[in-house]
Amino acid sequence: MTESQGLIAGILLALALGIYTFWPDNVFANQHEKTRLEYLLERKDQLYENLRDLNFEYRVGKYPEEDFVAQRALLETETAQLMAEIEFLQQHA
Numbered sequence: 001m002t003e004s005q006g007l008i009a010g011i012l013l014a015l016a017l018g019i020y021t022f023w024p025d026n027v028f029a030n031q032h033e034k035t036r037l038e039y040l041l042e043r044k045d046q047l048y049e050n051l052r053d054l055n056f057e058y059r060v061g062k063y064p065e066e067d068f069v070a071q072r073a074l075l076e077t078e079t080a081q082l083m084a085e086i087e088f089l090q091q092h093a
């Protein structure tokens with residue numbers, strides 16, 4: 001490949017990337033914005049998974065009891081607050 005062919009190939013590649021990135025129908029630009037309720041429901045799933053993981057790790061001996069109790073209390077408090085907000089949003093939707 002000669003130098004001019006390489007230059008042409010580079011320009012074509014840069015042009016193709018620019019068109020792909022800035023084309024109006026770009027899939028990334030049309031992503032759905034989450035509502036507060038959707039975000040909270042996803043967060044609830046994460047918190048439940050964290051609680052399951054914490055319980056498992058405690059049972060296999062990876063967590064000392066005092067750390068487990070403190071961490072579990074934090075997760076349960078956050079989950080309770082989150083569930084209250086979810087319930088409020090569902091009632092007023």
